[in-house]
Amino acid sequence: MLLGAIEAGGTKFVCGIGGENGEIYERVSFPTTKPEETMKQVVSFFNQKKIEAIGIGSFGPIDLTKTSDTYGYITSTPKPYWENFNLVGEVKKHFSVPIGFDTDVNGAALGESKWGAAKGLDSCLYITVGTGIGVGAVVEGKLLHGLLHPEMGHILIRKHPEDYFGGSCPYHLDCLEGTAAGPAIEKRWGNKGVELSNDKRVWELESYYLAQAIVNYILILSPKKVILGGGVMKQEQLFPLIRKEVIKLLNGYIQSKDILEGINSYIVPPGLGDNAGLAGALALAHNSLIESDSLELKHD
Amino acid sequence: MLLGAIEAGGTKFVCGIGGENGEIYERVSFPTTKPEETMKQVVSFFNQKKIEAIGIGSFGPIDLTKTSDTYGYITSTPKPYWENFNLVGEVKKHFSVPIGFDTDVNGAALGESKWGAAKGLDSCLYITVGTGIGVGAVVEGKLLHGLLHPEMGHILIRKHPEDYFGGSCPYHLDCLEGTAAGPAIEKRWGNKGVELSNDKRVWELESYYLAQAIVNYILILSPKKVILGGGVMKQEQLFPLIRKEVIKLLNGYIQSKDILEGINSYIVPPGLGDNAGLAGALALAHNSLIESDSLELKHD
Numbered sequence: 150m151l152l153g154a155i156e157a158g159g160t161k162f163v164c165g166i167g168g169e170n171g172e173i174y175e176r177v178s179f180p181t182t183k184p185e186e187t188m189k190q191v192v193s194f195f196n197q198k199k200i201e202a203i204g205i206g207s208f209g210p211i212d213l214t215k216t217s218d219t220y221g222y223i224t225s226t227p228k229p230y231w232e233n234f235n236l237v238g239e240v241k242k243h244f245s246v247p248i249g250f251d252t253d254v255n256g257a258a259l260g261e262s263k264w265g266a267a268k269g270l271d272s273c274l275y276i277t278v279g280t281g282i283g284v285g286a287v288v289e290g291k292l293l294h295g296l297l298h299p300e301m302g303h304i305l306i307r308k309h310p311e312d313y314f315g316g317s318c319p320y321h322l323d324c325l326e327g328t329a330a331g332p333a334i335e336k337r338w339g340n341k342g343v344e345l346s347n348d349k350r351v352w353e354l355e356s357y358y359l360a361q362a363i364v365n366y367i368l369i370l371s372p373k374k375v376i377l378g379g380g381v382m383k384q385e386q387l388f389p390l391i392r393k394e395v396i397k398l399l400n401g402y403i404q405s406k407d408i409l410e411g412i413n414s415y416i417v418p419p420g421l422g423d424n425a426g427l428a429g430a431l432a433l434a435h436n437s438l439i440e441s442d443s444l445e446l447k448h449d
Numbered sequence: 450m451l452l453g454a455i456e457a458g459g460t461k462f463v464c465g466i467g468g469e470n471g472e473i474y475e476r477v478s479f480p481t482t483k484p485e486e487t488m489k490q491v492v493s494f495f496n497q498k499k500i501e502a503i504g505i506g507s508f509g510p511i512d513l514t515k516t517s518d519t520y521g522y523i524t525s526t527p528k529p530y531w532e533n534f535n536l537v538g539e540v541k542k543h544f545s546v547p548i549g550f551d552t553d554v555n556g557a558a559l560g561e562s563k564w565g566a567a568k569g570l571d572s573c574l575y576i577t578v579g580t581g582i583g584v585g586a587v588v589e590g591k592l593l594h595g596l597l598h599p600e601m602g603h604i605l606i607r608k609h610p611e612d613y614f615g616g617s618c619p620y621h622l623d624c625l626e627g628t629a630a631g632p633a634i635e636k637r638w639g640n641k642g643v644e645l646s647n648d649k650r651v652w653e654l655e656s657y658y659l660a661q662a663i664v665n666y667i668l669i670l671s672p673k674k675v676i677l678g679g680g681v682m683k684q685e686q687l688f689p690l691i692r693k694e695v696i697k698l699l700n701g702y703i704q705s706k707d708i709l710e711g712i713n714s715y716i717v718p719p720g721l722g723d724n725a726g727l728a729g730a731l732a733l734a735h736n737s738l739i740e741s742d743s744l745e746l747k748h749d
Binding site: 210224225272284288289291293294295296297298299300301303304305306307308320321361364365366367368369370371372373398400401402403404405407408 | 588
């Protein structure tokens, strides 16, 4: 079985062909320019390939309400040319297969729960810390949605008393993303994170913020696994710092062995490594196929 | 159809008989003393009543993992005599009907989504602000669980710069509950909330904290309705203050008409009023009956 996967990002679109066990046979990427240019490349990549479903994990915000007139659209993005673009509609024009569509991070959470670090669990959190901070969640075996999709990167957090950086979020200034995403690190310290690997202060402060957010996610969602990916998390020294701070902040309140004794395997990097995003889109394709099969069964 | 409902609280157990539309025919309450005393009264109330299922909404923490050896237990409560008490087991000894079991606040969230303020919605949040702060959630049509049940009352929040009260949570000092629950109000101001109705400062500070928490819940869970109940919320002046502060903190980031235009019907008191807790237990009974019916269908 061949499945198509589109990881639709604000900088590039990664497209791939893979299988139902998360394996990826082929991948290409195209810069995200104007929709008509980028989509032409996407469509021509999948043309002639015998795919049975396509999954799209997209940058957002996106409309995921199936009954909405703008289902499948990228909505209020500041990315030029892409506001109100009918992404699912454009793919559907060219391919008459089931199409799975969700946020890039929800896709990654689903992929990790099917094939990665949360395999076999009905609940996990996938956090990416990079240019922005995004979080996807599997809850009770399903991807988390509600009024809209979650926007957990923007939660309000406590400022460190010695952090005088005002924050870089255009909406909330010093929310989590405005305080701890890549651009915030660069603005605060004057250098990119990757150039600051050896500066202990940088990573202690970073883990102070990320641990706070993770503690709130744990108290609210009670995930069975917390997976941290994205460019900033390439600084692997963050993992032990974050784990230690999470334990300290929870202070024994959550009586779970998985946390109290198993923190090293509770807060982890993606099991699918750098493939987490594309495999996430593949997982969305896989789910859309399962759903369409079960709909057909019901109609029979 | 008659259903039994047990709202198991740390101060009292409220028991009731009701129907599948949330109607309550009969209710009694017993003080929470020792398990053997309290449970004797509970059992004798339900004896001879022709109930088809029993729902229990309980104070916690409780074990909700069905495969666990201590499923149905109240676990690490500081409440004397009740630690490691097998609540579901005790009820099961006397009644061979399906038993629904969850946290009191998850029950209340379910009841509100079946019959109350969130009727017809597949997602809502029920927040009680009283002696403690507890939150239950319906997500994608199901009650939210994970590693354990959520403990959202303990999330970390930003201190108001002019609030010098250190907090009253034994685990986290100035988490949400330690800052905004009834006992925190009393300790900070020297009087119970109910005696401070006319003191504007009290309710502005209270809404500052509750709105912050609600903003984080919205960003993380994206609920379709936010319901606020409990003793402290009897101060109805809190509602407009909280709504205003939520809008201010979100700052237009969540592009949803339900929030931007409909905030007055988005953040609301319980539709079931003071019955929210007992009706919640009734809703748990109702769900356990539906589940057991569908299991029987599968076996046929």
